[in-house]
Amino acid sequence: MAKQPIRVFVVEDSPIATVILNRIFSSAPDIEVVGTARTGRDALHLIPKTQPDVICTDLHMPQMGGLELTQHLMADYPRPILVISASVSEEDSATVFQLLKAGAVDVFPKPQGGSAADYEGIKLALINKVRVLAGVKVFTQHRRFGTAGTSPSPAPASASPPVATVSISSPSISSPSISSPSTSWLNSGKTGLGTANLGMAPQIDIRSPRIIAIAASTGGPNALHTVLKEFPANLPIPVVCVQHISEGFLGGLVAWLDRECQVSVQVAQTGEQPQAGTVYFAPENYHLEIGSTGQLLCQQSPYVSGHRPSATVLFKSVATYYRRSVVAALMTGMGRDGADGLLDIAQVGGITLVQDEASCVVFGMPREAIALGAAQKVLPLTAIGPQILKLFYPSA
16 A cells, blocks of 8 residues: 655745745655645644644744644644744744744744755755654643633643653663762852752762763754753753754754753854853754863864764763763654764763653654663653752752
C-alpha cells in the first residue's frame, strides 16, 4: 500500500506568501496542502474538517493571530505547528517564542522569493522541516479560556512527569562530595532567586562541575526554557549551549530566554572568559568551543553531523578542557548530533544526562547517545534542571 502524503494546512494572510508556500509544498510528491486560511479564526473552523498532519502558521494575522491560534489548537486539536514568519525583530521575538511556549514545535523564516538559488535552498529546508514535524509527538496544552473575543489564558500546570530515572546499562551519577562553600560566584544583576536556591549559598569544591553544557534541536527552545528557568541568578558556574534553529531566529531566542530566566543569556563572542551565572549560545553558523586558556571560541570550521553549530563539537571541546568537571545534557532533537561528544564527556569522568523519550518532541539525539552508552541518567525534561542544581544546592 502506498504511503499516504503528509497533509499540510497553511494559515497565512499574505496572498503572495500563500502562493509561494503552495508552490513549495506541491513540488514534493509526499506533501499535500489540504487547506488554507487567511486568519486564525477561519483556520479553527477548517482544520478539524481537513485533518492535517502539520499546521504552518504566520504570526501576525487579522482577527486572530498565530499565538491565539496556537493556544486554541493545542488545547482542542493538538497537531505539530510550524511558525513561518518574517517577524524576527526584537519587539516581535517575545511573541514568536511565546508560540513555542504555547506548543508550536519550530520556527522557519517566511520565503521572500529572491534568487533561484535562494528559493531552492529555502524550498528544500522547508520541505525537510515539514517531513520531520510530521513524525513528532505533540502534547496537549491545557488552557482555561475566557469569554468570547478574549485570548486564552493558561490554566494551572498539570502534574509533572515522574522524576524517577530510566535504568540503563551505564553507571549512575553520584553527586560530588561537598566541602566548604564558595563565596566567589557571580551575581548577574537579575533580581530574585530560583525556587531551588531557597536563600542558600551554592556549595562547590574542585571536584564539582565547573561548567554546564546543553544541546538541543527540534523542540529545543521550549526544552531549554524549561531547564534554564530552574537556574538561579547566582548559579556558581557558566552554561554553554548549542541549539539548532533556522537562520535569523537565534537573536530572538536568546532575547526571549534572557527575559524569562534569572540567569543572564547571551550569544557567545570569541575571546570571552565564561562567567558564572551566564548562559552562552553558539552564534548562528558558528561552532562554539573552549580554547586552550578556557576562553570561548566561535569558529566556522566544517559542519559536523550536518550542523554548524554542532553539539558534538561543543561537547568534545568541554571534555578536553574541563574533563571530569563537566555536567552535560543532551535533549530533544532529530539525528545524532551530540551523541559522540557526550560519550567523550562520559569517558573523561563528566556527568551526562539525556532527556527521556516520553518528554522529547523528537527522541533522535538522546536515543543515539543512549545507544553509545554515553548517557549516565535518562530523565524527564522537568527533572533535568533540578538534577543539575542538586550538585550545588544538595539540601534544596
